[in-house]
Amino acid sequence: MATATVNNGVNVQALLDAREALKSAPREATKFTWRATCKWQSGTHSKSNVHGFFGLGEEQKHKTETSFDADHPEIFASEDKGITPIEYVLVGLASCLTAGVAAVAQNRGVQLRSVESKLEGKMDIRGILGMDSDVRNGYDDIKVTFKIDSDAPKKDIEAIVAQSQKRSAVYDIITNPVNVSVEVV
């Protein structure tokens, strides 16, 4: 009987090998610094750029430098020249959980045909407008709904999604506090 080869496009062996290699590497090798720069354009419109980062003990670069416009929508008297900052948070969460689902499925030998998700973040704008100090500025609640096409039983798919959450950097950042320091030079 032929065994079908599972291929979700994730090189899990390389990741497992890297994990082994990093065990004996200098502690600095696992310390990454991710970066963005941002330039105000006008009003609430800004452009952020992402290109270089530091990792495995040296400077690294994405293949290309990417630029991202952010703005507020017209109903906030802005020009809507980009999505809002908080929508970028949803993009980060969606893509982190999705990459995790593909990687975990590969590691568990589960072939995926499609992975789609819908994210909804609820927010009361009385917070950012300073109308009520008991209302927070950010999301009250984010709901992520996955629709995954695979021959694996639903309980296996749910376990893959749960493991993706458990290892997700962005899920951690959103659900737990991160220290942010802001300075002006």
Added chain:
Amino acid sequence: MATATVNNGVNVQALLDAREALKSAPREATKFTWRATCKWQSGTHSKSNVHGFFGLGEEQKHKTETSFDADHPEIFASEDKGITPIEYVLVGLASCLTAGVAAVAQNRGVQLRSVESKLEGKMDIRGILGMDSDVRNGYDDIKVTFKIDSDAPKKDIEAIVAQSQKRSAVYDIITNPVNVSVEVV
């Protein structure tokens, strides 16, 4: 003596008017839902789309639908077809604080010439690789450095940046816990 008109491109009056109007509006008017959808492509590569949202009691839309690629870099054995999910978090934070700086400066009558920022998020990848359960998956620490060109005294600029932090939705999301629920349908 002529008074120079401060114009940072933010319609603060419209925002103050909106705040007044919302005080007597139905409570539902201030409840917003921001959305993203995400489709897995292959490996760790996904495409997220942002277009519609709900606010002021009805369905709203950005002028255009925007698509965002996310991936892992080549040093993680991926194809680097987009920035990483956690870099999207930096884009969200940078743009949120920058929009806030422009809006607060406008409200305080401070003319800005330029606002630039540099963000650095530190992360130990032993977390996401599952090498040490005491290491978190997300950022340990994010540092934001603003460089602002304006005739205002540095203490006024620092106060503007501090007020932007105080009202920032993304700063709140990152520095405080947000409830995230994930389900598979």
